[in-house]
Amino acid sequence: MTLDFAFSEEQELFRKTVRDFAKNEIAPKIHAFEKKGEYPWELQRKMGEMGLIGLPLPRQYGGQEADAVTAGIAIEELAKQEAPTPVLQYAAGGFVALFGQESLKSKWLPPLSRGEILIGIGSTEPHAGSDAAAMRTSAVKRGEAYVLNGEKQMVTIPMEASAFVVFAKTQAEAGAHGISAFLVPMESPGINRYRFPIMGPRAFSFGGFVMKGRSNPEGEFARGQKRGLLRAHEDIRFASHTNSPLLHRPCRSVAQGDN
Ligand SMILES: Cc1cc2nc3c(=O)[nH]c(=O)nc-3n(C[C@H](O)[C@H](O)[C@H](O)COP(=O)(O)OP(=O)(O)OC[C@H]3O[C@@H](n4cnc5c(N)ncnc54)[C@H](O)[C@@H]3O)c2cc1C
Numbered sequence: 127m128t129l130d131f132a133f134s135e136e137q138e139l140f141r142k143t144v145r146d147f148a149k150n151e152i153a154p155k156i157h158a159f160e161k162k163g164e165y166p167w168e169l170q171r172k173m174g175e176m177g178l179i180g181l182p183l184p185r186q187y188g189g190q191e192a193d194a195v196t197a198g199i200a201i202e203e204l205a206k207q208e209a210p211t212p213v214l215q216y217a218a219g220g221f222v223a224l225f226g227q228e229s230l231k232s233k234w235l236p237p238l239s240r241g242e243i244l245i246g247i248g249s250t251e252p253h254a255g256s257d258a259a260a261m262r263t264s265a266v267k268r269g270e271a272y273v274l275n276g277e278k279q280m281v282t283i284p285m286e287a288s289a290f291v292v293f294a295k296t297q298a299e300a301g302a303h304g305i306s307a308f309l310v311p312m313e314s315p316g317i318n319r320y321r322f323p324i325m326g327p328r329a330f331s332f333g334g335f336v337m338k339g340r341s342n343p344e345g346e347f348a349r350g351q352k353r354g355l356l357r358a359h360e361d362i363r364f365a366s367h368t369n370s371p372l373l374h375r376p377c378r379s380v381a382q383g384d385n
Contacts, residue, residue: 174241188239279334316340
């Protein structure tokens, strides 16, 4: 039996649609945002209107329920024109869709799919990268609320995100099994976010945020599920790798003249 890895006719048509959209709508404008160091919300909303932001998310929250290959095609074609690829939104939105309570999904996913807001993922810390189980951010239950203390660093879109999926230790002694995820709105007391300059894209931020006694996170999910942490790491790795077309794809395109 031979496996057929060719794209279907439908996928090829989808690729052409996204390619044309990216060439006509993104390419002429993106460099102005890069120069200004400003997030291209106008383009994000256009991608939302095209259905590209919520591509793999459930239809009931504004998504398209597309498969991973289709989502990959969209990321590749958008990255060629240096668009802010929606891959992080696929990861963060996918996390909320999989593990979030209904109230969280219906509040956050529709505006995310429309390209009106962004959600980030906060796992990495100054002393915890690959070894995420070494994270120190704690979430301690006080009455009905959790109080979060700690710092996330080297995260994407700390300044633009309306909320972050934040990983924190609810049971310090349980290692990776004692880590839970919280959906934390960023515009709230107890959160101080910062940006640091990087060699690379300027239209969106890299940096971190400090949480000091940030209480009552809006939602808690994936509590004590090791799978939750593993999934986040698969997603971040996927996001980091697929974001890298932002850097290497344009170089390759220039070299090959296939832009
Ligand atoms: C573009 C980009 C975007 C990112 N966005 C986010 C984000 O949105 N949210 C977020 O939480 N994080 C984000 N990160 C951080 C990312 O998750 C971390 O960089 C990653 O987890 C690796 O951690 P580190 O950089 O501290 O490297 P380290 O953990 O210090 O690893 C350095 C090197 O050592 C290797 N290594 C580590 N441990 C071992 C071991 N035990 N045995 C053998 N080799 C080992 C690693 O494979 C790697 O090659 C982003 C990173 C990048 C580059």
